[in-house]
Amino acid sequence: MNQTTDQTAEPLLNERLATSGFRFTPQRQSVYAVLLSERDHPTAEDVFIRAKREMPEISLATVYNCLEAFVKCGLARQVTVERGAARFCPNMREHSHFYCDVCVRVFDLPLSGEVARDLPPGFRAVRVDLTIHGSCPDCESAAGLTPAGEP
Amino acid sequence: MNQTTDQTAEPLLNERLATSGFRFTPQRQSVYAVLLSERDHPTAEDVFIRAKREMPEISLATVYNCLEAFVKCGLARQVTVERGAARFCPNMREHSHFYCDVCVRVFDLPLSGEVARDLPPGFRAVRVDLTIHGSCPDCESAAGLTPAGEP
């Protein structure tokens, strides 16, 4: 549901890697394509499984390597919404995350960075990590429809 | 620097555990005392090392058990400011965290929960996890004093 981002981001891969001293490899192209195709904040293992569909010989270590390279050159973010496996997201705009405790999905929220404005004196903010936990619209309405049991 | 919290929280341990179906044990008292004494957001292993000073026979598994019990009965929070070990904090007031990338310390910030007000329709917020990364006053002033090398 955000095709413009796909189209602007995809061509960047090659040059963005190059300007950061990384090489462009088929594995990195595959992993990045996976990140862009399903923007559901996959874990490294999720990416691994999906990338293997197109490139069966790819290894998990390479997926970690690729994801690390993307984070370092500004093509992806590592997101920590829960303990356990890290998740990755190719949305580089300033945003926050909503974690649905019910369906365990992660949503991007367009929240502004005004949060860091009222810091105590002396602190300098570089990055804001904001995750809101709760229930998403799907799970909220599902909960409302089924008060006790099925009809 | 916050003695009132210590004094109000300590007596709660016994009854708070009981009302949640947990038992009061010497280990839980030790672990909780450790949490209250140094409020520097220790990891489970930090707590383990400190608790062993007073109770040498305590085990790491028990420390994890105690911390889990505290989180479940509302005596402590598990804080994830970085990947790696979880940190624990006995401050149950609504607050956020500041993670200093330089000295790797964690500070409590009195930030309000207004962040969750402008959620898209349908989302219901239950908890807000906010961590601001940057440099703390100590590290900011230290950086300013030493432009290149020592005099």
Next chain:
DNA sequence: GTGAATGCAAAACCTTTGCAACTGG
């Protein structure tokens, strides 16, 4: 007395690392 908690060790889980072979620029 009984279920919960402890301590120990082993396992599980996620991630990083070592290294030989390979390859992109």
Next chain:
DNA sequence: CCAGTTGCAAAGGTTTTGCATTCAC
């Protein structure tokens, strides 16, 4: 060519689990 990358396997750090013993209530 050659530093960066790959794939594999092994190791690393954190957390959980199994189980016999002990303990709080």
